[in-house]
Amino acid sequence: MEKLKYKVIKNKTQYSEYCKKLEDLVFGGSKDNGIKDEIDLLTVLIEKWDAEHNSFNEIDPIRLLHSFMEDHKLKPKDLVEILGVSKGYASEILHYKKGLSKDVIRRLAEYFKVTQEAFNRPYELVSPVNARLKNASVMNTKKQIA
Numbered sequence: 001m002e003k004l005k006y007k008v009i010k011n012k013t014q015y016s017e018y019c020k021k022l023e024d025l026v027f028g029g030s031k032d033n034g035i036k037d038e039i040d041l042l043t044v045l046i047e048k049w050d051a052e053h054n055s056f057n058e059i060d061p062i063r064l065l066h067s068f069m070e071d072h073k074l075k076p077k078d079l080v081e082i083l084g085v086s087k088g089y090a091s092e093i094l095h096y097k098k099g100l101s102k103d104v105i106r107r108l109a110e111y112f113k114v115t116q117e118a119f120n121r122p123y124e125l126v127s128p129v130n131a132r133l134k135n136a137s138v139m140n141t142k143k144q145i146a
Contacts, residue, residue: 006041009049018042060123062096068112083107096126 009015022042025035059067069079079090083104092098100108100119109116 005038006045009045015046015049018046022046061100061119061121062094062123064118065108066094068108072112082111096124099125 006018007014009018022039025039025042028035069075074082076090076094077087079094080087083090084107085093085104089098093100093104105116105119108114108119112118
């Protein structure tokens, strides 16, 4: 019996190895049908691991966006081009001052190759009344004037 080339991913090391192998195959440029099948198999195994170990639901959409930007070495000006929005709007999104529109969610999901649900979740915005305060615990509360 022939030994399997790939197995179900069991740990992060194996996951990283498979991701690297997939990247090499995809960007290698080969048109061989065997390579296409190998790419498909690796994609299925990696997606299965991602689905089981994904922490998107534990992180608010803006922190997730910051993380993706860091991973892809993107700057806020790159986000302006990707989303087709103004610098001011991109800045307000990144600083929790404006929410994500449906169009922005759609573009982010498409660009980063994730489901729209990753960005389409509630999160707290900074209240303009308290924008000057640095204590995050009072982000969405109104200042009481005595």
